[in-house]
Structure formats: structure tokens, C-alpha cells
Amino acid sequence: MRVIAVASGKGGVGKTNVSVNLALSLCNAGQRTLLLDTDLGLANIDVLLGLSPRFTLADVFAGRCELRDTLVKGPAGLWVVPAASGKRHMTELTPAEHVGLVHAFSQLDVPLEAMVIDTAAGIADGVLTFCQAAQDVVVVVCDEPASVTDAYALIKVLSRDRGVRRIQVLANQVHHPNEGKALFAKLERVTARFLDVTLNYLGAVPRDEWLRRAVQRQEAVVEAFPSSPSARAFTDIARRARQWQSPPGQRGHIEFFAERLVAQPGSALA
Structure with missing residues (x-):
């Protein structure tokens, strides 16, 4: 079971497009995958994929349905758990409610290999909790000073306050592959000097007209235009993600699918 959180210090860097296309690339590689939208007040994964969910996480917290009832089948067999948009109270959940949502996934009886x-965006409690509960965190940056500065701030808080010691960095909307490597080098220099954290360069997604067209069509670019430069980049990134080694130990006993992560081969949970 692989759980990957996609985050960014700054909004507008293409984080949700990365999440959608990474999840679908894992599906296309044969992994049973769930995509969870935890942008609880301004969710838009359902919009990007042209889905019309009956229930969202807002209904779960209101007691109108169970978590399982929110599941929506997307393209390529992808399962999606949508959040709500325009629900201010969902941005004001307590830390205990964020942890409760993490624990609720342990009762979700759906065969999965990746989530x-x-x-x-940012460093709100929910973002930190969901990143802490994942096995790996992907921080998305683009070539803007504010994006790099805010990415460093996010990494600093995750490492110092939540014990996250390994971060994958993905450069988005680059004009040239060297641009992505330069962004990573800039971020790595600062973190190596001040933080006890390991950064890995996951790769770069090029600025691509085909990606913009896919968004307008409410489709993922890996589905709509699989031969486009951005789609090929997402496919390669998913291949690298499948090869990651699991991090040792738990962080504060907060883990998505905790029972599945520790289940032994041959047990009822394996």
C-alpha cells in the first residue's frame, strides 16, 4: 500500500493537476488507486475530471453518509473521494477531526494498492496532518520566487513539527528540463543548510498546451492526450514513485490505512 500526499507552499502551481495525473498514471500502470481530495473548502478534483458526486466529505462530517458512500468511479478505474467547494466550515475542522478522517480510511474496505x-496549499493543520499520515510527500514548485520560498516554509514545518524527513520535489510548468533541476538545486541548498531533511528530485513537468486543452475538456492529460510531453512526464514520474522504498517507522502514530501497512503476508489484512 503506497500513500502519497501532494502539497505545495503556494497555490496556483498546478498541484491538483499533478495529483490527478499521477493517480491516473498509477492506474494505467496496473495499480488499484484512490485519489483523495483534501482541499476541504475549495475542492475541484471532481470538476477537473468531469464527475458529479452524490456525496462529498462534507456529507460525511455532517453525518449524512459514510466514507464509503463518497466513492466515485473515475476514468481508468480510478476511485475518487471528493471534498466540497464553498463550504467554509470544512476549512475550520479541528486537529482531532483531521486525525479522525485519517483513521476512518482504515475501515474503508476497498482493495487498493495506492492512494x-x-x-x-499552505501550512494549515489539515495539510500537515495529511502529509504526516502519508508515506511520501511530493512538494510541487514552479519557477516563481514565492513558490520556492513557500515550498521551503512548508518543508521546514513538516520536518520540524511533524517529523517528515523525506520530501520528493516536483518542478511544474517548466520551459526546459534544466529549469526544473535548477529549481531543485536552489531548494536543496537552503534545506541542506538549515533543516534535517532529505530532498529527492522527482522530475519536471513541462509547460504544455495539451495540458491546458485537457483541463478545458475536464479530462486528465494522460487520458486525453497520452502522447503529449506533459503526459509522458507524468507517466515517468509514476514509474519512479512505484520504485520508492517505504520509509521506516511511523510518525506520531498517524497513518492512512495503518492496519494494511503493518499487515503480514498471509494475514486477514494482507
Whole structure:
């Protein structure tokens, strides 16, 4: 079971597109995947994929349905758990409610091999909790000073306050592959100097007209235009993600699908 949180310090860097296309690329590689939208107040994964969910996480917290009832089948067999948009109270959940949502997934009886979590931008408690509960965190950056500065702030808080010691960095909307490597080098220099954290360069997604067209069509670019430069980049990134080694130990006993992560081969949970 692989759980990947996709985050960014700053909004507008393409984080949700990364989440959607990474999840679908894992599906296309044969992994049973769930995509969880935890941008709880301004969710838009259902819009990006042209889905019309009956229930969202807002209904779960209101007691109108169970978590399982929110599941929506997306393209390529992808399962999606949508959040709500325009529900201010969902942005004001307590830390205990964020942890409760993490624990609720342990009761979700759906055969899965991977889950991708699209978090909100920034360093709010929910973002930190969902990243802490994942096995790996992907921080998305683009070539803007504010994006790099805010990405560093997010990494600092995750490492110092939540014990996250390994971060995957993905450069988005680059004009040239060297641009992505330069962004990573800039971020790595600062973190190596001040933080006890390991950064890994996951790769870069090019600025691509085909990606913009896919968004307008409410489709993922890996489905709509699989031969486009951005789709090929997402496919390669998913291949690298499948090869990651699991991090040792738990972080504060907060883990998505905790029972499945520790289940032994041959047990009822394996």
C-alpha cells in the first residue's frame, strides 16, 4: 500500500493537476488507486475530471453518509473521494477531526494498492496532518520566487513539527528540463543548510498546451492526450514513485490505512 500526499507552499502551481495525473498514471500502470481530495473548502478534483458526486466529505462530517458512500468511479478505474467547494466550515475542522478522517480510511474496505492525496496549499493543520499520515510527500514548485520560498516554509514545518524527513520535489510548468533541476538545486541548498531533511528530485513537468486543452475538456492529460510531453512526464514520474522504498517507522502514530501497512503476508489484512 503506497500513500502519497501532494502539497505545495503556494497555490496556483498546478498541484491538483499533478495529483490527478499521477493517480491516473498509477492506474494505467496496473495499480488499484484512490485519489483523495483534501482541499476541504475549495475542492475541484471532481470538476477537473468531469464527475458529479452524490456525496462529498462534507456529507460525511455532517453525518449524512459514510466514507464509503463518497466513492466515485473515475476514468481508468480510478476511485475518487471528493471534498466540497464553498463550504467554509470544512476549512475550520479541528486537529482531532483531521486525525479522525485519517483513521476512518482504515475501515474503508476497498482493495487498493495506492492512494494519492491532493492537499490544500499552505501550512494549515489539515495539510500537515495529511502529509504526516502519508508515506511520501511530493512538494510541487514552479519557477516563481514565492513558490520556492513557500515550498521551503512548508518543508521546514513538516520536518520540524511533524517529523517528515523525506520530501520528493516536483518542478511544474517548466520551459526546459534544466529549469526544473535548477529549481531543485536552489531548494536543496537552503534545506541542506538549515533543516534535517532529505530532498529527492522527482522530475519536471513541462509547460504544455495539451495540458491546458485537457483541463478545458475536464479530462486528465494522460487520458486525453497520452502522447503529449506533459503526459509522458507524468507517466515517468509514476514509474519512479512505484520504485520508492517505504520509509521506516511511523510518525506520531498517524497513518492512512495503518492496519494494511503493518499487515503480514498471509494475514486477514494482507
